[in-house]
Structure formats: structure tokens, C-alpha cells
Amino acid sequence: MNTRASSPTPLRNETLFQLLAVLGLVVLPHATHLPPWLTALVFSLGAWRWVAARQGLRLPVTWLRVPLTLLTLSAVFAHYGTLLGRDSGAALLIAMLGLKLLEVRETRDVYVVAFLGYFLIIIHFLFTQSMLMVAYMLVIVTLLTTVLIDLNRGRPTPLPVNLRLAGSLVGYALPLTLVLFVLFPRINGPLWGMPNDAYSGMTGLSDEMAPGRISQLSLSDAVAFRASFDDTLPLPQQRYWRGPVFTVTDGEGWRSGRRRDTAAIQSPSYRYFGKPLHYSVIVEPHNRAWLFALDLPASVPPASQITGDFQLLANQPLRERRRYDMTSYPDYRTGPLSDEERQRNLQLPAAGNPRARALAASWRRDTNSPLEIVQTALRMYREQHFVYTLSPPLIREEFVDGFLFDTRKGFCEHYAGSFAFLMRAAGIPARVVTGYQGGELNEIGNYLIVRQRDAHAWTEVWQDGVGWSRVDPTAAVAPERIERGIAPGLQGEGTAVRFEWTRDQLFNQVWRGLRHGWDALNTRWNQWVLGFDMQHQTQLLSRLSLAGFSWQTVATALMTLTGTVLALLVLRRLDAERRGGDPVTRLYQHFCKKLARRGLHRTVNEGPDDFAQRVSRARPDLARQIRSISALYIALRYGGHDPRLQLTRLRREVRAFRP
Amino acid sequence: MTAPVPKPSLHHPAIDGAAPAERKAALDQVIAAACGIILGKERELRLALACLIARGHLLIEDLPGVGKTTLAHVLARALGLQFRRVQFTSDLLPADILGASIYDRDNGGFTFHPGPIFAQLVLADEINRATPKTQSALLEAMEEYQVTVEGRTYALPEPFFVLATQNPSHQIGTFALPESQLDRFLMRLELGYPDTQAERALLRGRDRRELIANMTAAMSPTTLIAIQQNLSTVHVSEALLDYIQAILHTSRLSPHYREGLSPRAGLGLVRAAQAWAILAGRGYVMPEDVQAVLPAVVRHRLQPAADFTDHSSDELFKPLAAVPIP
Known part of the structure; x- marks a missing residue:
């Protein structure tokens, strides 16, 4: 390629030490996902190279390096079971980097290793894209x-x-990066596409409700999504974020029924009242299709659909943070049920839970009004010493009976499940809705943070003329749960849930402030950097009235622009070299340009002193300045004087020169 | 052509030391003394002096009677130099210039009798009338600063300055100096006719010979030698060397010239410009210095190319004068 490549250039030890140190920093963040033995191996290989350079030791010969390489490769394969995919691929590259260090001898090798280092930096973005990591x-x-x-x-x-x-x-x-970031054509997908092995271990709601599922989530501080509202926040009792809806029960657990992909909100029988809530949601990846919206959603985000029971479903499982805009109406009235829907929402297992069924039947005998039955049931929860707890006692069989009549200790899924069972047994169509309830207000960013521990389950019952309406039996038992939210990490074994601390302590406030500030910053980052996808790009471009151009056009324009800028820079550089790129010459040229604007042009072969005399005669008023500048220039350029001595003065005088 | 006068120094205390100013004062006295006799030829006088300071030799080419000989005389007197004149003729032999060993009856051996070249300022009048053999004897002495006669080497005095005159070569019965010999002269000057005013003063004035005889030296040879030795201390910046190289480069690429300027010409240009800077009382060379000496240093070294029809020397010189100052 060039002479450098053909003739080995010896490597200075200082360069090598710097390289090793920086590579250590490159590998360090990868340690979070690498097997410890590999991290240790890579660092010891680096240390080996370091010591070898310091002591002037010979590097290992080929017959040692080859088995070492094979051994490492097999170990990586053994650990991951594959050499493909994100995790094992990154591990493989890092292992190779460490091994390559043992044969870094020449300049050429440093290039290889350094570029591998750059690549590993990029690779790390497949694991995390947080703001701190970018910095x-x-x-x-x-x-x-x-x-x-x-x-x-x-x-x-x-x-x-x-x-x-x-x-x-x-x-x-950086400026070029920013321009490319904004303008570079996006493919319709995440910024950092990842293979499938990256999605294991995501937390979130599940597609069925069994006792204990949600209470597990309640221990998790992880953020489920953030929602920022355009104008007014919903009241705490309105903050029901609708997720999966379950209609099929076996008496204990609940799951969603046959999926009916009818666009419910387009049905004319649904009506909305009052002021709509406009907000946007940034949902964390949970590897499922659900999108969350306040009851009841009235719009459908792009690349998703709404089902007949008002579930929002994305077309693809959420493997990336996703941002979408929503409109919801807290006041609504849904229409009549079809026979088929009524059947589905009255479904109960053929047998089991006789005491619950008997109770429901007794209510049914007392009154015909569904509203009264609902209120009777809620009164029962409120008055019969039900306890809201995260660690309810285990109920082996006849789950609803066991809960309602024996233990009376449960979490929201117990209440929602048993309540829906009772309603169905009393002949009222009912279903279980899961999702999140509440959310912590971040005053700094003015948005709600909804965490996994806010996961909740409630019920909906159907009444003639009203349609589906939300009933939350948990609120009857523990109204604070709904109004204040649930405190993290404070639930002891078998004790009742304690609710959020009073917030008058100064420390808590400061801590909250810091936490919220940081979260707000990260949210901006997620919203504007990571969330800048094809859709947002299109929006931005249309705001810049650049919409409608195909990505090919944009790409061509970008390349042309970059090429032009580069060409101009090269030309300027060449020009500067031709005319003498030193600051003295540039300042003098600037001075000449100022005079040229007044019609006093210097010919190319005119000496500076000749020129000074000529223009002094033409402009006696400027003679003093012209002579001073010229004398400084001549002294600096031809007089062999240290430029630093007078350069500032020349610069000052040229700047002050106003012909 | 307008007569460029050496640039007055742009006085800047940080730029000019004391020594250049002193030198300038001494040299100005020499010029003033010479100008009192050779009227209206200050530029030529300064160039001749610059040539002397640069330890070069001078060729004056012009018609008879324009003051070539007077110039040599005046320079010698003003600088207090020992002066000899050799009239070159077609029968002049090398020994007539260099000197010869002649049998001495008194001590019974050969004694070397130095020729007229053993002087500080030698006027070689009408050099193109002599045969090439004689010419080359002179030129060799000019180059070597020494003379070898019959196996013995004799150093020439210091300072040593040859001022050769030549009638324009289209006159009959001359041996034009070949280009290689012309290259040995640092400068070639044409005196030309004096302007009206100067000629009027000349006609009205006293006899020039008388004036020369009455002249007193304005400078001692020792001072001149010191100035000559100081030449190399005159600063030549990289930027200026760029300019000189650009000139050399142009001369070599231009279709107007048969051959480009030799490295010796470039060297001469630097030295002559340094000398001009000394005359201006400056410790460094400016592009204007180069431009002032450029025609004198360069013109006799350039031959017009065959297809370059305009033979007037000003035209010939134009491409070099137009070289941009980097």
C-alpha cells in the first residue's frame, strides 16, 4: 500500500503503553456482559504485553500463540454454545483483541488493534445506549x-x-456527526438492531394472570414507561394504564381469549365525553406487543392496532424503546354487547368455587340491578377485613372460595380475579384488565414515570346503557394504593403493604429531585436521540420543508455536500500552502484585501515596501498605519524576527486598519 | 526604466541594529562623492558598489564615451583603492596582464614582475577587443583571486575588483565574450546617455579628470573589506529564498529564454541583493532588493530563444520581473 506497510516501523514503547491503557478502557464496559474468565484473560494478555515491552522480553512464538487462540475460541464457544449473535460475537472479538496484543510489533499492528478498538466501542452500543455511556x-x-x-x-x-x-x-x-444523525436516512427499525439473543430477561406484564405474577413485578423498580402530557395531568384515580385484557378464566388464573381484531374505537356506539387527554408515551422494551394507554384510548399509534376490548397492540414485539402519541378520554360510554361477546364475558368453568357461586346467586336474588350487585360486592371487600398484601398465603384449591372466605389476604390480582368471578357468577359480564396504575410525577420534566411495581389488575363490568365501566376492587380494600402509589422495597414477609412515605423530609426531597432530574435528562435523551426514528425524521424534515425526498435523494445530497465541503477544505489548504500558510502572510493578505476594496490593488510582483509607498502616496491619511503594518510585516517575513514577538501587534494593527 | 533608489530603511528600533546604519552612512558618503562627478548615474553607481561589496566583478557594456572609464576611476578614488587600467587590444597577451618572470642581471635569476592585474581595482577596458586566450587569462584570475605564472601562485590583493568594459558586440573587430565567461561577471551595467539635466550640468562643469584628481577617499579599503565580510550576516529569509527560486524556476521554464539561469546566477542574485540591503542600511533582504539588482545580475546571462523576436533587453526581462512575490 505504501512504504510504511512494506518496511516495518519500530514501535515506541510509550505508544504501546498508551495503546494498552486505552484498550483496557475500551474493554472495561464490556465486562458487564462478558464471562469473568474472559475479562480476566484479556486483561492478563494486556499485562503480559506490557511486561514484555517493559522488560524487553520476546513475544510468544507461533506454536504457542496458535494453541492459545484455538483454546480461547473453544472456550468462548463452550460458554455461549455458538459463535454467532451479539453476545458471543462481542466476546469473540474481545478475545481476539487480547490475543492480537501478543503480536503487536510494528506500526501496522497498532493500526489493526486500534481499529478493532474503535469497532468494539461501537459494538458496545448494542448493549447499552445510555447517555453516560455515550459520553x-x-x-x-x-x-x-x-x-x-x-x-x-x-x-x-x-x-x-x-x-x-x-x-x-x-x-x-461532531458537527458532521450531528448533521448525519439528523439527515442520514433511517431504516424502518431501531437505531441499533439487535439479534434475538438480546431480548431475554426483559420484565413486564405477562399474557396471563395467575396469582403471584403481578406481586412479583411489584418488587421491581424498573421503569415500564414514561408519559408526558401536553397540558393537564390526569387525576391520580384516573391513572389507569390499560394493558392486556383477560376474558377466559379457569377459576384461578385468567388469560386473554380469542383475539378479535375489530377496531373498537371506530364503532359508532362508543362515545367520549369531556376533555381529551393528549400525551406521549415512551415505553421501555418488554418483548411483547402491548402498548399502554389511559382508559380509554381514542387513537391508535402507527404500526399498531386496537382490539375490540381496547387493547393497543404493536405489530412487532417491543424490543426497542418506542415513543408514541396518544389521545384518551377519561369519560366514555361503550355500546351494546353482541351475544357472542356477552357469552365470552360470562364464561366460567363448569364447576368449582361453590361458595362464591352461592354468594353471587344470593346477590342476584336480592336485586336485579347490576349496579347494586357491584356495590354489594365492593362493600363486602371493604367491610369484611380483607387485607392488601404482597405476600398472600398460598391457596391450594378452590382459589376464589379460599380467598373470599378463608384467607382474605391478597394482592390486586386476587381482588380483580375474585371480583370478576363473582360478577360473572351473578350474571354480569365482567373481565379482568391488567396494566399499570398510578405513576410518579417528575416535576422537573413534567411527566409521569410508571414503574413495574405500579403493575395492577382491575375489572370491568358491563351494564346496559353504560357499557363497560371500570371497577377496581383493590381501591375498596386499600384506597391509598390507588391514590398514593406503592412504596418500593418495603414489603416484609407476610406484612401488609406500607405506602409511600410522607414527603416532608428534606433528604427525601433532595434525593427525589436528583433522581427526577437525572430521569428527566435520560428521558430527553431517549426521546430525542434514541427515539429519533424514521417517523420522527420525516416529521423533522417536513418541518424543514424537506419532506418528500426519497432516502436516495437525501443520501446523494449528503454525499455531494460532504464531498463539496471536503473539496473546499482541500482547495483552501492548497491555496494557503501556495500563498504561504503562515499567519504573518495571511494577515498581510488580509491587509492587502482591505486596501483592494478601496481600489488599491497590489500587483503580484510588487514588493511590500514599494506597495506601502505607493498606497501611502495615494492615501496620505493612512500613511502612518500603512507604514507601520508594512514594516511589521517585512520585519516578520523577511527580517528573521521571531514571529511571536510582533505577531500580536501585526494582528491588532491589521484588524484596526479601516481604509 | 525608472531608477530604483535603494529603499530607505523603514526604521524600526527592533529591526535595525546599529551596525547596518553605520555601514550605510559610510557607503552613502562614497556614493555622494562619486555622484558629484558622475552626474545622474546614482543607480548605476550604487549597483557597481553593490557588486564590489558582493565581491563580484562588473561588466559595463555601452558605447564609447558615456563614462565607463570615469566610473571606474571615480570608484577607485572614492574607496581609496589602488587602480590599474589595462587597455585590451587584439595583440594583448596574457602575460601583459598577469605579469612575467624576467631575467634579472643583477642577481642572476628570474624575477616575477607583476602585471597590471595586481591592483585592487582593475579596469579592463574594451575586453572584447582582446583574443579569447587573453580574455580567459583575466577571467581565470577574477575567479581564483590568484595568478599562477610558471608554476608559482601569487595571491591577488584584497579587495580585488575587476571592472571590464565592452563595446556592444556588433562592432567590427571584436571577440564577443562567450556566455560561459559572461556568467563570471556578477553584474552587467549599461550606462546609457545622461538625461538632459545631468548632461547640461556635465557640459557646464569642470573637467572630469581634474575633479577625479582632486578627489579624496571617502572610505578606506579596510572598511570595505569589513563590509564585504559582513555580507553573509545579512539575513535571507525562507520567504525570500522562495522568491529567488521562483525567479530561477521561471527562467528555466519560460519559452523566452534559450537556457535558464544557472545556480551560480542564483547565488549571485542572493549576494547582490544582500549587498543592496547593506547599501540601504538593512540587516535583511527584501524582495525589493532582489528586484533592484535583478536586471543587472541576470540580463547578461539570458539569451533570447530563437523564436523570441523582440530583442530589446527590457522585453526580454519582463517575464522575470513579473514573477509573483510569494
Whole structure:
């Protein structure tokens, strides 16, 4: 390729040490997902190389390196069971990086290793795209560039000098990065596409409700989604975020029935009242299709649909953060039920839970009004010493009977499940809705954070003329749950749930402030950087009246623009070299340009003093300034004087010169 | 052509030391003294002095009677130099210039009798009338600063300055100096006719010979030698070398010239410009210095290409004068 490649350039130890240190920083964040033995291996290989350079030891010969490489590869394969995919691929690259260190001898090898380092930095974005990590990576990129600069210096150069150069290089790259970030055509998918193995271990609601499922979630502080409202926040008792809806029960658990993909909101029998709530939701990936919206959703985000029971379903499982805009009406009235729907929402197992059925039948005998039955049931929950707890006692069989008549200790799924059972047994169509309830207000960003521990289950009953309406039996037992939210991590074994602390303590407030500030910052990051997808790009471009261009056009325009800018920079550089790129000459040219604007042109072969005399005669008023500037220029350019001595003065005088 | 006068120094205390100013004062006295006799030829006088300071030799080419000989005389007197004149004729032999060993009856051996070249300022009048053999004897002495006669080497005095005159070569019965010999002269000057005013003063004035005889030296040879030795301390910046190289480059690429300027010409240009800077009392060379000496240093070294029909020397010189200052 060039002479450098053909003739080995010896490597300075300082460069090697810098390289090793920076590579250590490159690998460090990967340690969170690498098997510990691999991290240890890579770091010890680096240490080996370091010691070898320091002591002047020979590097291992080929017959040692080859088995070592094969051994490492097999170990990676054994650990992951594959060499494909994100995790094992990253591990493989890092292992190779460590092994490559053992044969870094020449400049060429440093290039290979350094570029592998850059690549590993990018790879890490497949694991996390947090703001802090981006900042860290930016630092690492600068440091790695510093190593490359040092590599290309003929002689040892102080680190700060190289750092400054690398910093300015990265700085120059930033505007271009921003332009490309905004304009580069997006494919319809996440910014960082990931293979399937990346989606294991995501938490969230499940597609069936069994006792204990939601209470597990209640221990999790993980964020489910964030919602920011355009104007007014919903009242705490309105904050029911609708998720999966279940209609089929076996007496204990609930699951969703046959999916009916009718667009419910388009049905003319649904009516909305009052002011709508407009908000946007950024939902964390949970590897399921549900999107969350306040009761009841009145719009459908793109690439998703709404089912007959008002579930929002994305077309693809959510494997990326997703942002969507929603409109909901807290006051609504749904229409009549079809026979088939009524059948489904009255379904009960053929037998079991006789006491519950008997109770429902007795209510049914007392009154015909569904409303009264609902209120009777809620009164029962409220008055018969039901306890709201995260760790309810285990009920082995006849779950509803056991809960209603024996233990009377349960979490929301117990209440929702048993209540729906009772309603159905009393002949009122009912279903279980799961989702989230509440959310913590972030005052700094003015949005609600909804966490996994806010997961909740409630019921909907159908009444003639009203349609589906929400009934939350948990609210009857523990109204604070609904009004205040649930406190994290405070639930002891068998004790009742304690609710959020009073918030008058100063420390708590400060801590909350910090936490909310950080969360708000991250939300912006997620919203504007990670969430900047094809759709948002299109929106932005249309706001810049650039819409309607195909990505090919945009790409061509970008390439043309970049090419033009580069060509201009090269031309300017060449021009500066031709005309003498030093600051003295540039200042003098600036001075000449100022005079040229007044019609006093310097011919190319006119000496500076000749020119000064000529223009002084033409403009006696400026003679003093012209002579001073010319004398400074001549002294600096031809007089062999140290430019630093008078350059500032020349600059000042040229700037002050107003012909 | 307008007569460029050496640039007055742009006085800047940080730029000019004391020594250049002193030198300038001494040299200005020499010029003033010479100008009192050779009227209206200050530029030529300064160039001749610059040539001397640069330890080069001078060729003056012009018609008879325009003051070539007077110039040499005046320079010698003003600088207090020992002066010899050799009239070149077609029968002049090398020994007539260099000197010869002649049998001495008194001590019974050969004694070397130095020729007229053993002087500080030698006027070689009408050099193109002599045969090439004689010419080359002179030119060799000019180059070597020494003379070898019959196996013995004799150093020439210091300073040593040859001022050769030549009638334009289209006159009959001359041996034009070949280009290789012309290259040995640092400068070639044409005196030309004096302007009306100067000629009027000349006609009205006293006899020039008388004036020359009454002249007193304005500078001692020792001072001149010191100035010559100081030449190399005159600063030549990289930017200026760029300019000189651009000139050389142009001369080599231009279709107007048969051949480009030699490295010796470039060297001469630097030295002459340094000398011009000394005359201006400056410690460094400016592009204007180069431009001032450029025609004198370069013109006799350039031959017009065959298809370049305009033979007037100003036209010939234009491409070099137009070289942009980097």
C-alpha cells in the first residue's frame, strides 16, 4: 500500500503503553456482559504485553500463540454454545483483541488493534445506549485517536499536545456527526438492531394472570414507561394504564381469549365525553406487543392496532424503546354487547368455587340491578377485613372460595380475579384488565414515570346503557394504593403493604429531585436521540420543508455536500500552502484585501515596501498605519524576527486598519 | 526604466541594529562623492558598489564615451583603492596582464614582475577587443583571486575588483565574450546617455579628470573589506529564498529564454541583493532588493530563444520581473 506497510516501523514503547491503557478502557464496559474468565484473560494478555515491552522480553512464538487462540475460541464457544449473535460475537472479538496484543510489533499492528478498538466501542452500543455511556465512549474515541496521533509522530511528543489535537479532531467531527444523525436516512427499525439473543430477561406484564405474577413485578423498580402530557395531568384515580385484557378464566388464573381484531374505537356506539387527554408515551422494551394507554384510548399509534376490548397492540414485539402519541378520554360510554361477546364475558368453568357461586346467586336474588350487585360486592371487600398484601398465603384449591372466605389476604390480582368471578357468577359480564396504575410525577420534566411495581389488575363490568365501566376492587380494600402509589422495597414477609412515605423530609426531597432530574435528562435523551426514528425524521424534515425526498435523494445530497465541503477544505489548504500558510502572510493578505476594496490593488510582483509607498502616496491619511503594518510585516517575513514577538501587534494593527 | 533608489530603511528600533546604519552612512558618503562627478548615474553607481561589496566583478557594456572609464576611476578614488587600467587590444597577451618572470642581471635569476592585474581595482577596458586566450587569462584570475605564472601562485590583493568594459558586440573587430565567461561577471551595467539635466550640468562643469584628481577617499579599503565580510550576516529569509527560486524556476521554464539561469546566477542574485540591503542600511533582504539588482545580475546571462523576436533587453526581462512575490 505504501512504504510504511512494506518496511516495518519500530514501535515506541510509550505508544504501546498508551495503546494498552486505552484498550483496557475500551474493554472495561464490556465486562458487564462478558464471562469473568474472559475479562480476566484479556486483561492478563494486556499485562503480559506490557511486561514484555517493559522488560524487553520476546513475544510468544507461533506454536504457542496458535494453541492459545484455538483454546480461547473453544472456550468462548463452550460458554455461549455458538459463535454467532451479539453476545458471543462481542466476546469473540474481545478475545481476539487480547490475543492480537501478543503480536503487536510494528506500526501496522497498532493500526489493526486500534481499529478493532474503535469497532468494539461501537459494538458496545448494542448493549447499552445510555447517555453516560455515550459520553464515556466519546472520551475513549478521543484517547484512541491520541494513540494513533502518537503513533504517527516521528519523535516522542508530550501527551497533552496529542490530546489537544485528538480533541480538536473529535470536535471537528461532531458537527458532521450531528448533521448525519439528523439527515442520514433511517431504516424502518431501531437505531441499533439487535439479534434475538438480546431480548431475554426483559420484565413486564405477562399474557396471563395467575396469582403471584403481578406481586412479583411489584418488587421491581424498573421503569415500564414514561408519559408526558401536553397540558393537564390526569387525576391520580384516573391513572389507569390499560394493558392486556383477560376474558377466559379457569377459576384461578385468567388469560386473554380469542383475539378479535375489530377496531373498537371506530364503532359508532362508543362515545367520549369531556376533555381529551393528549400525551406521549415512551415505553421501555418488554418483548411483547402491548402498548399502554389511559382508559380509554381514542387513537391508535402507527404500526399498531386496537382490539375490540381496547387493547393497543404493536405489530412487532417491543424490543426497542418506542415513543408514541396518544389521545384518551377519561369519560366514555361503550355500546351494546353482541351475544357472542356477552357469552365470552360470562364464561366460567363448569364447576368449582361453590361458595362464591352461592354468594353471587344470593346477590342476584336480592336485586336485579347490576349496579347494586357491584356495590354489594365492593362493600363486602371493604367491610369484611380483607387485607392488601404482597405476600398472600398460598391457596391450594378452590382459589376464589379460599380467598373470599378463608384467607382474605391478597394482592390486586386476587381482588380483580375474585371480583370478576363473582360478577360473572351473578350474571354480569365482567373481565379482568391488567396494566399499570398510578405513576410518579417528575416535576422537573413534567411527566409521569410508571414503574413495574405500579403493575395492577382491575375489572370491568358491563351494564346496559353504560357499557363497560371500570371497577377496581383493590381501591375498596386499600384506597391509598390507588391514590398514593406503592412504596418500593418495603414489603416484609407476610406484612401488609406500607405506602409511600410522607414527603416532608428534606433528604427525601433532595434525593427525589436528583433522581427526577437525572430521569428527566435520560428521558430527553431517549426521546430525542434514541427515539429519533424514521417517523420522527420525516416529521423533522417536513418541518424543514424537506419532506418528500426519497432516502436516495437525501443520501446523494449528503454525499455531494460532504464531498463539496471536503473539496473546499482541500482547495483552501492548497491555496494557503501556495500563498504561504503562515499567519504573518495571511494577515498581510488580509491587509492587502482591505486596501483592494478601496481600489488599491497590489500587483503580484510588487514588493511590500514599494506597495506601502505607493498606497501611502495615494492615501496620505493612512500613511502612518500603512507604514507601520508594512514594516511589521517585512520585519516578520523577511527580517528573521521571531514571529511571536510582533505577531500580536501585526494582528491588532491589521484588524484596526479601516481604509 | 525608472531608477530604483535603494529603499530607505523603514526604521524600526527592533529591526535595525546599529551596525547596518553605520555601514550605510559610510557607503552613502562614497556614493555622494562619486555622484558629484558622475552626474545622474546614482543607480548605476550604487549597483557597481553593490557588486564590489558582493565581491563580484562588473561588466559595463555601452558605447564609447558615456563614462565607463570615469566610473571606474571615480570608484577607485572614492574607496581609496589602488587602480590599474589595462587597455585590451587584439595583440594583448596574457602575460601583459598577469605579469612575467624576467631575467634579472643583477642577481642572476628570474624575477616575477607583476602585471597590471595586481591592483585592487582593475579596469579592463574594451575586453572584447582582446583574443579569447587573453580574455580567459583575466577571467581565470577574477575567479581564483590568484595568478599562477610558471608554476608559482601569487595571491591577488584584497579587495580585488575587476571592472571590464565592452563595446556592444556588433562592432567590427571584436571577440564577443562567450556566455560561459559572461556568467563570471556578477553584474552587467549599461550606462546609457545622461538625461538632459545631468548632461547640461556635465557640459557646464569642470573637467572630469581634474575633479577625479582632486578627489579624496571617502572610505578606506579596510572598511570595505569589513563590509564585504559582513555580507553573509545579512539575513535571507525562507520567504525570500522562495522568491529567488521562483525567479530561477521561471527562467528555466519560460519559452523566452534559450537556457535558464544557472545556480551560480542564483547565488549571485542572493549576494547582490544582500549587498543592496547593506547599501540601504538593512540587516535583511527584501524582495525589493532582489528586484533592484535583478536586471543587472541576470540580463547578461539570458539569451533570447530563437523564436523570441523582440530583442530589446527590457522585453526580454519582463517575464522575470513579473514573477509573483510569494
